[in-house]
Amino acid sequence: MDPVRNPYAPGAGQRPPELAGRDRQLSQFQVTLERVAAGRPDRSMVLSGLRGVGKTVLLNALRGLAVQRAWGTGKLEARPDQSLRLPLAQAVHAAVREVAHRHRDPERVDEVAGVLKAFALRTRPEERKGSRPALLMVGPDVPATRGRADSGDLELDLLELFTDVAELARDLGVGVAVFVDEMQDVSSGELGALCGACHEISQQGAPLVVVGAGLPHLPVALAASRSYAERLFRYVVVDRLPREMADRALLLPAGTEDVTYAPDALDELYTLTDGYPYFVQAYGKATWDSALTSPIQPSDVRQAAPEAEAELAVGFFGARYDRATPAERDYMRAMADLGVRHDDGAVTTAEIARALARRPQSLSPARDGLIKKGLVYSSERGAVAFTVPHFGKFLRSQR
Numbered sequence: 001m002d003p004v005r006n007p008y009a010p011g012a013g014q015r016p017p018e019l020a021g022r023d024r025q026l027s028q029f030q031v032t033l034e035r036v037a038a039g040r041p042d043r044s045m046v047l048s049g050l051r052g053v054g055k056t057v058l059l060n061a062l063r064g065l066a067v068q069r070a071w072g073t074g075k076l077e078a079r080p081d082q083s084l085r086l087p088l089a090q091a092v093h094a095a096v097r098e099v100a101h102r103h104r105d106p107e108r109v110d111e112v113a114g115v116l117k118a119f120a121l122r123t124r125p126e127e128r129k130g131s132r133p134a135l136l137m138v139g140p141d142v143p144a145t146r147g148r149a150d151s152g153d154l155e156l157d158l159l160e161l162f163t164d165v166a167e168l169a170r171d172l173g174v175g176v177a178v179f180v181d182e183m184q185d186v187s188s189g190e191l192g193a194l195c196g197a198c199h200e201i202s203q204q205g206a207p208l209v210v211v212g213a214g215l216p217h218l219p220v221a222l223a224a225s226r227s228y229a230e231r232l233f234r235y236v237v238v239d240r241l242p243r244e245m246a247d248r249a250l251l252l253p254a255g256t257e258d259v260t261y262a263p264d265a266l267d268e269l270y271t272l273t274d275g276y277p278y279f280v281q282a283y284g285k286a287t288w289d290s291a292l293t294s295p296i297q298p299s300d301v302r303q304a305a306p307e308a309e310a311e312l313a314v315g316f317f318g319a320r321y322d323r324a325t326p327a328e329r330d331y332m333r334a335m336a337d338l339g340v341r342h343d344d345g346a347v348t349t350a351e352i353a354r355a356l357a358r359r360p361q362s363l364s365p366a367r368d369g370l371i372k373k374g375l376v377y378s379s380e381r382g383a384v385a386f387t388v389p390h391f392g393k394f395l396r397s398q399r
């Protein structure tokens, strides 16, 4: 099939040609936007799931809904060891800009801009490096306000900033939505501050929501940061696509190019992809390129599979594996070998220590390093699992 017309989109955050199986979350968020804009209480959403299940693209789609509803929106991607203050200020800045140009009262806009600037200027100097000073500025002629959102206490400052920004949006009958991707990388203290500010804001009925996305342990991290976090958000597990939706993700985009699949080609594809969205796109893409005629046959899928696997080995698995230290790689290989017995589910740290003939404590640095790099998560106490689907299988194939 013509590679130029290949509709599939493997890649981190790549918008899929068909966002399959997420209608419920989208319509739920529509309701949240309407309710919050009307000053009614509602819970915001937190998405969690393995690597490549489509958290980022769903988060972007939710943002799209807020934009459609004329809300101010901003997004950030959290990083380990980085404070939230500056990236949050930048995300809120983006949201304020979207609202400000429609606002009728320039003085009110300037006031809020001054508060935002004060908030941003509280960023510690070491946190500023790498970001252009201009990004700290909110309109060059607006002076930073004194005594609001600038105490240095993140929770207090966020609450003041969020209150003012939400009021500005409320003047226009809309709200503000801030999207936080890779939220598991926010430190526990700052997660707590963010929860605290959101909690207070929702009690005030102010139209501002924070929507998060992250790895499977994000809900636990949130709950550990504040006891009421469980009630603050609607937790949505973003998971692999059921058969029907995986088929849809392949068929609909192909249909727009007048291409279809033989039913047993779809069987073959589902066996290979397990319904994981990243794999659906990767195998779909390779299959399209290697097939000569429509409908696409199982033989086309089989012929394309090595190509897809090679792409995944580099782009999806390899890129992540390369980030690990030698000790961390040993740890993951032990996990992969033990995974055979556990259907690649969670493996206990005790088992890993036994397999490596080491004391469990001596392996903590490797485990913590892998968690920090987002390759592994602690699924339950004393157990770890890969964040990357099929990673165990990939590592076992590498010898």
Ligand SMILES: Nc1ncnc2c1ncn2[C@@H]1O[C@H](COP(=O)(O)OP(=O)(O)OP(=O)(O)O)[C@@H](O)[C@H]1O
Residues within 6 Å of the ligand: 009, 010, 011, 012, 013, 014, 015, 016, 017, 018, 019, 020, 021, 022, 049, 050, 051, 052, 053, 054, 055, 056, 057, 058, 249, 277, 278, 279, 280, 281
């Ligand atoms: N609902 C869906 N239907 C079809 N394809 C999808 C869907 N969701 C995501 N994809 C595809 O899956 C791939 C991964 O999506 P995305 O980057 O959003 O995953 P992620 O969960 O954010 O991964 P990571 O944890 O690595 O950031 C992309 O190529 C995207 O096009």
Ligand SMILES: [Mg+2]
Residues within 6 Å of the ligand: 012, 013, 055, 056, 057, 181
């Ligand atoms: Mg992502």
